Amino acid sequence: MELKHKDAGKVVQRELMASYYGDLEDGEGPVAYLFVPGNVVEILRPFGFRTVYPEINALQCGIKRVAGENILKAEDMGYSADVCGYVKNDVGICLAGGSTPLGRIPKPDLLVCNFSGCNTFIKWFEALADLYDAPMFLLDVPYLRDEASYQQDIEYVTQQLWDLVAYCEDMTGTTFDEAKLRETLEYSRQAEDLWTQLLSRARLRPSPFDAYFEAVFFMAPINVLRGTTDCIDYYKVVIEEMEERSRAHVGPVPQEKFRVVYEGPPCWPHFRAFWELFKAWGVVGVASTYSKVGGLFETGIRHDPARPMESIAEYVINCYTNWNLKKRSELLQQYIEEFEADALIIHSVKSCRSFSVGQADFREVFSHELGIPTLMIESDLADPRYFSQAQLKNRVDAFFESLEHQRIVRGS
Amino acid sequence: MQQTDHLSSVRELAQDVSFSAVARWKEETGGKAIGHFPVFAPQEIIRAAGMLPVGVMGAWGLLEVDYADSRVQSFVCSVARTTLELGLTGRLKELDGMVFTDICDVARNLSGVWKRNFPEMLVEYLHLPQNVTSAASVVYLERELERFKGKLEDLSGVKVGEDSLWEGIEVYNHQRELLQRIYRIRRESPWLLPADEAYLLGRAAAQMPVEDHVSLLERSIAEIEARTVKSRDNIRVLLLGPFCEQPPLELLRIVEESGCYVVDDELLQTYRWYTSAVPTNGNPLRSLAESYIERARLSSVRYQVRRRREAIVEWLKEARAEGVLFCSAKFCEPALYDYVLYKEALEAESVPYLHLEFEEKMSAFETVRMQVETFVESILFA
Numbered sequence A: 001m002e003l004k005h006k007d008a009g010k011v012v013q014r015e016l017m018a019s020y021y022g023d024l025e026d027g028e029g030p031v032a033y034l035f036v037p038g039n040v041v042e043i044l045r046p047f048g049f050r051t052v053y054p055e056i057n058a059l060q061c062g063i064k065r066v067a068g069e070n071i072l073k074a075e076d077m078g079y080s081a082d083v084c085g086y087v088k089n090d091v092g093i094c095l096a097g098g099s100t101p102l103g104r105i106p107k108p109d110l111l112v113c114n115f116s117g118c119n120t121f122i123k124w125f126e127a128l129a130d131l132y133d134a135p136m137f138l139l140d141v142p143y144l145r146d147e148a149s150y151q152q153d154i155e156y157v158t159q160q161l162w163d164l165v166a167y168c169e170d171m172t173g174t175t176f177d178e179a180k181l182r183e184t185l186e187y188s189r190q191a192e193d194l195w196t197q198l199l200s201r202a203r204l205r206p207s208p209f210d211a212y213f214e215a216v217f218f219m220a221p222i223n224v225l226r227g228t229t230d231c232i233d234y235y236k237v238v239i240e241e242m243e244e245r246s247r248a249h250v251g252p253v254p255q256e257k258f259r260v261v262y263e264g265p266p267c268w269p270h271f272r273a274f275w276e277l278f279k280a281w282g283v284v285g286v287a288s289t290y291s292k293v294g295g296l297f298e299t300g301i302r303h304d305p306a307r308p309m310e311s312i313a314e315y316v317i318n319c320y321t322n323w324n325l326k327k328r329s330e331l332l333q334q335y336i337e338e339f340e341a342d343a344l345i346i347h348s349v350k351s352c353r354s355f356s357v358g359q360a361d362f363r364e365v366f367s368h369e370l371g372i373p374t375l376m377i378e379s380d381l382a383d384p385r386y387f388s389q390a391q392l393k394n395r396v397d398a399f400f401e402s403l404e405h406q407r408i409v410r411g412s
Numbered sequence B: 001m002q003q004t005d006h007l008s009s010v011r012e013l014a015q016d017v018s019f020s021a022v023a024r025w026k027e028e029t030g031g032k033a034i035g036h037f038p039v040f041a042p043q044e045i046i047r048a049a050g051m052l053p054v055g056v057m058g059a060w061g062l063l064e065v066d067y068a069d070s071r072v073q074s075f076v077c078s079v080a081r082t083t084l085e086l087g088l089t090g091r092l093k094e095l096d097g098m099v100f101t102d103i104c105d106v107a108r109n110l111s112g113v114w115k116r117n118f119p120e121m122l123v124e125y126l127h128l129p130q131n132v133t134s135a136a137s138v139v140y141l142e143r144e145l146e147r148f149k150g151k152l153e154d155l156s157g158v159k160v161g162e163d164s165l166w167e168g169i170e171v172y173n174h175q176r177e178l179l180q181r182i183y184r185i186r187r188e189s190p191w192l193l194p195a196d197e198a199y200l201l202g203r204a205a206a207q208m209p210v211e212d213h214v215s216l217l218e219r220s221i222a223e224i225e226a227r228t229v230k231s232r233d234n235i236r237v238l239l240l241g242p243f244c245e246q247p248p249l250e251l252l253r254i255v256e257e258s259g260c261y262v263v264d265d266e267l268l269q270t271y272r273w274y275t276s277a278v279p280t281n282g283n284p285l286r287s288l289a290e291s292y293i294e295r296a297r298l299s300s301v302r303y304q305v306r307r308r309r310e311a312i313v314e315w316l317k318e319a320r321a322e323g324v325l326f327c328s329a330k331f332c333e334p335a336l337y338d339y340v341l342y343k344e345a346l347e348a349e350s351v352p353y354l355h356l357e358f359e360e361k362m363s364a365f366e367t368v369r370m371q372v373e374t375f376v377e378s379i380l381f382a
């Protein structure tokens, strides 16, 4: 059967991202930098800001294999080998005058430090504020602790969102357009619905796509273009592609043998090789936490034009790494049940303590207390130097060999 | 000789990784003890709840990390790993609770690991505002402190009254004042008080009721001020690093032996957090919250609007320091990021600096000695 929509998600995304980076290079309007988790782009769009997401640049530089060079530039300046490679990649871009294979990244007129789930974000934008001599607005996002603190946290973030509005009004000399905000929020909401629908399709057997290796690719528009109609249209295209894959019984591997849940970011600089380690065993990711760094929409979190600021505050607080470890671990458990996974794969990356501290403890919980086969491997999401293919292959092979063996024993 | 005895008992207490002083205090008073991870804790509230605040900041390099290895990866700072090791080896069994604050991703996630591994403890994570300009911050922090107070009340079954909060604020104000005097001595006549001794005097606070620490400081200050020691022509340096993880004593000693006087530092931030006295009028929690926003010291783990490059240059002038020693704990991100910003500022001002990395359990002291000596010579013979 010929697939009409084959690679549609890829092709359309390529166009969208090219036009996004094109606009950064030649477009007009002030430039705001912000972080993906908990970003408040809906507030910035009505002011006409063009938005830069340094993490997306870092990820793209990783895939395009220039992160290594950027990181070295930052290390020459004095950054340690032991700090987050995403930060160093970005400092490297700054030192190179903004030039990247993605296009020239414009300087920030404003740094919006929405630090949801990662304190390193603060250190990152503090460094950029210094390097670019740009103003920084710090949106303080409390870590999600418990029910007792949630309400006070929402109120605190909401008030700061109004502070940000006032700040932007002042800076741009424009009055805040609430109608425009509501419209933007409505677009966000629709895209979030579609994105959630898409991810839930990994429940099917076989899953039409890999909810880690492909989902982290499909997530780009929800992270970069949220609040636009392009973003909505994109997910319609991808859902069509997946529906077609399902009809044709096509999946990410020729035969789905193992269904797994992935915790932790992928290794961007060796993305293909990293994926191959698993593909070789017929492994399909059915859920992943990294695809949720930009928001935990499956829990019902939505941008909502009827409750503009409050819904933004709820969104901001409910990003995966801003959840406490207990909630994170329960979510993993839920994924394993709902998506009928055979194992949990934890990819621990040195760069990101926000993700990785606690993962070793997860391994204790899942493998010892819950009896779920769990594999923990290490490399990095940004720094190509930490990827040791032979070692990883040994670990992955041994793990799936043993799973396969157990299956045979149980089956006979 | 009296002085040496005095110091050795302080050393013993400060370095006791079995926390026997805490056990004794609990036995004598019947009170509960709350541990706190660096670099900040609202000790005033813990004390007002009739509990003993206990600073838990690693293990002085005295422990091998065995158990904690299975819970926290190797690319994490020592203080997180050894603090966890203290817990997993039963050395913190006297603690009824443990408090963490939002200083970095490691400390934050450690609070979660702690919660799961020590279900019998009250484990609290306090979010201290990083946004220091919003009108909402003080109100928010006051609520956060109120929430914390409530947790302590639940634990003890007793309401915390305003009077005991004021009393706590006053005694901690007094403690900070005395510590400031110690630091003034270091600034004005550093030869009177070696850096490691000054550190131990402050660090003793971690395991003592604040009143006892106050009288220890009072006695010590009188004794130190009466000393007759000749000054050496050491160079004056600032010793920087967030010092959540504590540098080995040996390192402090070597810095001085190699020709530096540490005239100010970022050590013991927990006990020196407010740069001036917390006001004793109005509402006590509001006063603490306001002070956290308005009187907090410069720290790598708290955002501040003023650019760090300006802050460090000012600090240098104020302390009349000739150079800066950066001591970053291995893998400590806040330290390692700020180092770059600071160093850029120093280079612009032609101020000499040296960057050292340390771990709790380190052995390369001779290398450190050589590095510091070379640094000192480069300044003396510049």
Ligand code: SF4
Residues within 6 Å of the ligand: A055, A084, A085, A086, A087, A117, A118, A119, A120, A121, A124, A351, A352, A353, A354, A355
């Ligand atoms: S520590 Fe993790 S979340 Fe934070 S900037 Fe680095 S990669 Fe991103």
Ligand code: SF4
Residues within 6 Å of the ligand: B077, B078, B079, B080, B103, B104, B105, B106, B107, B242, B244, B245, B301, B329, B331, B332, B333, B334, B335
């Ligand atoms: S030493 Fe640094 S990284 Fe470690 S807990 Fe303290 S501040 Fe965080």
